[in-house]
Amino acid sequence: MTYDYIIIGAGSAGCVLANRLSANPNTRVLLLEAGPRDWHPFIHMPAGIAKLVSRKGVNWDYNTEPEPNLDGRRLWWPRGKVLGGSSSINAMCYIRGHARDYDEWAAMGATGWDWNAVLPYFKRSENNERGADDFHGSGGHLNVADHRYRNPLSQVLLDAAAQNGFPLNPDFNGAQMEGFGFYQLTQKNGQRWSTAAGYLNAARDRDNLTITTRAMVERVVIENGRAVAVEFQRKGERVRAEATREIVLSGGAINSPQLLLLSGVGGAEQLRQHGIAQKLELPGVGRNLHDHLDACTIFRCKQPVTYDKTNDVWIALQYALFRKGPGTSNIAEAGGFVRSSLAPDERPDIQFHFVPAILDDHGRNRLTGRGMTLHACHLQPRSRGHLELASADPATKPKLFANYLSDAEGFDRRVLVEAVRTSRRLFKSKAFDAYRGDEMFPGDNDDSDAAIGAFLRKKAETVYHPVGTCAMGTDANSVVDPTLRVHGIQALRVVDASVMPKLVSGNTNAPTVMIAERAAELMLAG
Numbered sequence: 001m002t003y004d005y006i007i008i009g010a011g012s013a014g015c016v017l018a019n020r021l022s023a024n025p026n027t028r029v030l031l032l033e034a035g036p037r038d039w040h041p042f043i044h045m046p047a048g049i050a051k052l053v054s055r056k057g058v059n060w061d062y063n064t065e066p067e068p069n070l071d072g073r074r075l076w077w078p079r080g081k082v083l084g085g086s087s088s089i090n091a092m093c094y095i096r097g098h099a100r101d102y103d104e105w106a107a108m109g110a111t112g113w114d115w116n117a118v119l120p121y122f123k124r125s126e127n128n129e130r131g132a133d134d135f136h137g138s139g140g141h142l143n144v145a146d147h148r149y150r151n152p153l154s155q156v157l158l159d160a161a162a163q164n165g166f167p168l169n170p171d172f173n174g175a176q177m178e179g180f181g182f183y184q185l186t187q188k189n190g191q192r193w194s195t196a197a198g199y200l201n202a203a204r205d206r207d208n209l210t211i212t213t214r215a216m217v218e219r220v221v222i223e224n225g226r227a228v229a230v231e232f233q234r235k236g237e238r239v240r241a242e243a244t245r246e247i248v249l250s251g252g253a254i255n256s257p258q259l260l261l262l263s264g265v266g267g268a269e270q271l272r273q274h275g276i277a278q279k280l281e282l283p284g285v286g287r288n289l290h291d292h293l294d295a296c297t298i299f300r301c302k303q304p305v306t307y308d309k310t311n312d313v314w315i316a317l318q319y320a321l322f323r324k325g326p327g328t329s330n331i332a333e334a335g336g337f338v339r340s341s342l343a344p345d346e347r348p349d350i351q352f353h354f355v356p357a358i359l360d361d362h363g364r365n366r367l368t369g370r371g372m373t374l375h376a377c378h379l380q381p382r383s384r385g386h387l388e389l390a391s392a393d394p395a396t397k398p399k400l401f402a403n404y405l406s407d408a409e410g411f412d413r414r415v416l417v418e419a420v421r422t423s424r425r426l427f428k429s430k431a432f433d434a435y436r437g438d439e440m441f442p443g444d445n446d447d448s449d450a451a452i453g454a455f456l457r458k459k460a461e462t463v464y465h466p467v468g469t470c471a472m473g474t475d476a477n478s479v480v481d482p483t484l485r486v487h488g489i490q491a492l493r494v495v496d497a498s499v500m501p502k503l504v505s506g507n508t509n510a511p512t513v514m515i516a517e518r519a520a521e522l523m524l525a526g
């Protein structure tokens with residue numbers, strides 16, 4: 001069991017690395033994934049996301065600790081545990097963030113990750129079905145497509161946005177991010193295009209690439225300051241695999257820092273508390289946890305057009321026979337990026353995702369009737385949390401302290417309050433007159449700061465973008481350097497969403513793929 005490279009986690013980043021690193025037939029690569037193969041049909045049918053959410057077999061199913069500023073609620077954090085990782089269960093919206101996000105990374109110490117430096121990697125990864133231009137690529141492994149089917153209400157949202165003076169935007173990843181429009185999707189031929197579909201399937205027949213599923217890595221073995229092997233559980237047995245060149249952690253923003261801690265790299269006090277032999281004191285591991293907090297404004301819909309009650313047999317048939325119809329929809333078809341009155345710079349600070357259905361508690365709370373939901377999240381939160389081990393047992397989930405809405409000035413709360421007001425305003429526009437029923441959430445028509453603040457405490461949820469827990473940089477709290485090597489340990493890198501020093505202003509899958517594309521190049525350069 002000796003390889004050149006061992007990659008831990010076959011998610012958004014891990015599948016990219018597996019493809020790129022194994023391109024040379026003389027390089028032996030082992031890809032270890034804790035979850036199963038991505039065989040389940042709901043993974044591939046985009047609208048299957050509605051049913052995937054509650055499938056425990058492909059989900060790590062995390063919950064935060066009680067959140068002090070959210071009425072002590074534990075927020076549910078789904079993460080993909082399957083080939084493709086979270087790109088196999090996500091909502092498929094293709095968004096890169098704002099150019100300034102990356103310039104800010106570089107200014108924070110992530111040298112070489114400014115916008116001009118990262119744009120070529122976004123383009124390299126992409127096959128945009130609209131074709132290549134200054135901002136987009138073609139020929140890459142990540143297929144980016146327009147919807148094959150759109151619910152009529154999604155267009156109504158855009159009409160409402162225009163009535164409120166917001167610009168319409170046909171490409172959020174082009175010259176201008178601001179405005180409302182339809183999302184482009186990581187899909188191909190009406191099917192989800194996870195990184196397993198895009199990158200791994202193109203490489204899986206290579207003799208020099210070994211993909212092992214249901215392999216739960218428990219520890220990276222570090223000897224004399226160098227990562228030399230990994231230990232994992234498979235079918236009840238503990239297995240050891242050795243790496244002659246490098247080991248890469250691509251377990252995502254929760255599992256990569258957990259694995260570093262289990263391997264003896266992290267805050268000294270935490271390691272001591274759990275009886276883990278310290279290999280290196282690195283206090284930043286697990287810190288700087290942050291996420292996009294989101295509020296769902298929901299109105300009842302008077303017309304039978306929503307996705308709440310659908311003819312599932314007909315949808316499945318249309319999908320199976322023609323790859324057409326609502327089965328190809330990611331449900332969150334339209335949305336927008338807006339600068340609130342509090343936005344400190346030119347970047348939009350609120351993102352909207354519109355769902356033509358009632359979506360309460362991630363769709364787990366099945367309410368009767370028909371409705372329409374407007375998600376609004378704050379894109380540049382100032383609140384920071386952390387995660388820590390609950391136990392030295394790798395099977396025990398770490399404790400997640402998201403610490404939402406905890407920034408000292410209450411800035412994060414104020415932006416979200418304004419976001420909810422904007423959602424309401426959009427729903428109350430003329431464009432929605434023929435559809436709008438009663439307001440379900442917040443539900444009291446009280447637009448005061450106090451009432452919306454109380455609603456946020458009671459109902460705000462994640463929009464699934466935790467990052468930052470192995471932050472890239474050069475300061476004392478960073479974990480990896482700008483080449484993604486773990487400070488102070490040889491032959492060990494982290495490549496996934498955890499290395500983002502700061503959240504981008506949008507969804508996080510495409511940025512993670514970009515990170516992995518660039519990381520592969522850095523690794524191959526030696």
Ligand SMILES: Cc1cc2nc3c(=O)[nH]c(=O)nc-3n(C[C@H](O)[C@H](O)[C@H](O)COP(=O)(O)OP(=O)(O)OC[C@H]3O[C@@H](n4cnc5c(N)ncnc54)[C@H](O)[C@@H]3O)c2cc1C
Binds near residue numbers: 032082085256510
């Ligand atoms: C429900 C949901 C909806 C989302 N919607 C969107 C969207 O529409 N657009 C967008 O851009 N982003 C979206 N995201 C976010 C995006 O998908 C993630 O940010 C991105 O996939 C993170 O990639 P990653 O490589 O860091 O981690 P992941 O893709 O989560 O991959 C980590 C992999 O490592 C494996 N792993 C972890 N620990 C171990 C271990 N110990 N041993 C072996 N394997 C291990 C995991 O099982 C997993 O496969 C969504 C996320 C979720 C959960």
